[in-house]
Amino acid sequence: MRCTHLRDTGSPVFDRLQTDYQRFLELEAALVDPAVSSDPARMTSLAKERGALAKVALPYGRYLELGRQVAEAETLCAAEADFEMRSYAEAELESLRARQQEEGEALRNLLYDRTVGTDRAGLIMEIRAGTGGDEAALFVRDLYEMYRRFAETMRWSFEPLEIMATELGGFREVSFGVKGDGAFRNLQFESGGHRVQRVPETETQGRIHTSLATVAVLPEPEEVDIVIRPEDLAVETMTAGGPGGQHQNKTASAVRMTHLPSGLVVVCRDERSQHKNRAKALRILRSRLFEQIEEKARSERAEARRTLIGSGDRSQRIRTYNFPQNRLTDHRIGLTLYNLDRVIQGDLAPVTTALIDHDRREQLGEV
Numbered sequence: 001m002r003c004t005h006l007r008d009t010g011s012p013v014f015d016r017l018q019t020d021y022q023r024f025l026e027l028e029a030a031l032v033d034p035a036v037s038s039d040p041a042r043m044t045s046l047a048k049e050r051g052a053l054a055k056v057a058l059p060y061g062r063y064l065e066l067g068r069q070v071a072e073a074e075t076l077c078a079a080e081a082d083f084e085m086r087s088y089a090e091a092e093l094e095s096l097r098a099r100q101q102e103e104g105e106a107l108r109n110l111l112y113d114r115t116v117g118t119d120r121a122g123l124i125m126e127i128r129a130g131t132g133g134d135e136a137a138l139f140v141r142d143l144y145e146m147y148r149r150f151a152e153t154m155r156w157s158f159e160p161l162e163i164m165a166t167e168l169g170g171f172r173e174v175s176f177g178v179k180g181d182g183a184f185r186n187l188q189f190e191s192g193g194h195r196v197q198r199v200p201e202t203e204t205q206g207r208i209h210t211s212l213a214t215v216a217v218l219p220e221p222e223e224v225d226i227v228i229r230p231e232d233l234a235v236e237t238m239t240a241g242g243p244g245g246q247h248q249n250k251t252a253s254a255v256r257m258t259h260l261p262s263g264l265v266v267v268c269r270d271e272r273s274q275h276k277n278r279a280k281a282l283r284i285l286r287s288r289l290f291e292q293i294e295e296k297a298r299s300e301r302a303e304a305r306r307t308l309i310g311s312g313d314r315s316q317r318i319r320t321y322n323f324p325q326n327r328l329t330d331h332r333i334g335l336t337l338y339n340l341d342r343v344i345q346g347d348l349a350p351v352t353t354a355l356i357d358h359d360r361r362e363q364l365g366e367v
Contacts, residue, residue: 017060017111024050024057056114059107066100112360113185122179122220123187124161124287129172130193132211137170139196139321140213142344144174147187149346156180161280162270175284177220184219186352189332189359191217192316198323208324212317218287219294226286234258237274257281264288333358 073093129136254269
């Protein structure tokens with residue numbers, strides 16, 4: 001249930017919000033102090049601090065002001081004896097409460113993003129076929145298309161990075177980048193095991209098969225977040241095998257990149273240019289290294305939470321796609337939808353919204 005008020009004054013998140021708001025007010029007063037304005041270095045430092053706090057402090061200030069107006073309107077409604085004037089006051093009160101709820105919802109989103117770090121610019125997703133042979137590879141292709149269509153609907157940029165195709169048109173493995181406002185926020189909980197139940201196209205007796213795929217969501221850091229030294233890399237070039245035409249078989253454009261300290265290996269062969277494959281491999285490697293750091297932080301958070309919704313554990317079965325029943329079930333939050341045909345076509349928002357709302361309630365409580 002969504003709350004209208006930010007009530008949980010015992011929450012560390014709420015205490016931090018109050019502290020930041022008081023500091024913001026102090027900075028506002030300091031920046032108009034002649035003693036501060038005459039000191040350019042201090043002025044610059046305080047202005048920078050104010051700017052960092054403003055993203056949350058300004059909405060919180062609006063929320064507090066609306067709370068004051070709601071209280072005044074409630075007092076007026078209780079005291080007004082004239083029927084016409086009371087009706088007008090009640091209409092105004094209803095409008096103020098609606099605005100307060102909107103501001104509260106926007107503020108909770110800001111608090112949530114700041115608490116769990118979902119305000120990243122982009123991410124890399126990797127999908128691999130599990131048990132199920134060719135049918136698992138076809139399911140990987142379907143998941144890839146689902147995320148591609150979802151990104152298109154949300155107006156995010158979508159960039160294929162590496163595709164390992166099979167002869168039947170499936171994907172043994174695929175990786176791609178997604179960037180845009182809210183991309184990581186919406187896709188952060190897709191990591192884990194995805195199970196499909198359906199009758200394969202090659203099944204002549206109509207039997208339902210079960211196949212698996214694993215999804216990994218890797219937040220894509222800026223270069224300054226993860227520094228990779230050239231001496232820590234071993235880079236090999238090779239010809240790109242598999243489907244792709246004569247050019248791939250004749251040109252050593254594929255790149256195998258090994259990060260020596262961690263042992264992580266990335267292979268990119270999708271581009272004809274060795275330079276482009278090297279750049280893509282470095283992006284994926286940087287994201288995988290960053291994911292190792294993030295995984296430790298997620299594990300620490302998960303220990304204090306009731307579910308593993310944000311654990312990112314690839315071995316955990318998180319979702320079932322049952323095509324005969326047109327049913328999608330997310331096992332972490334008990335969500336069941338009977339519109340799988342729409343979800344697989346990219347209508348993923350009802351699923352991601354439910355996951356975000358569940359996690360936000362856990363992170364912020366009834367704040």
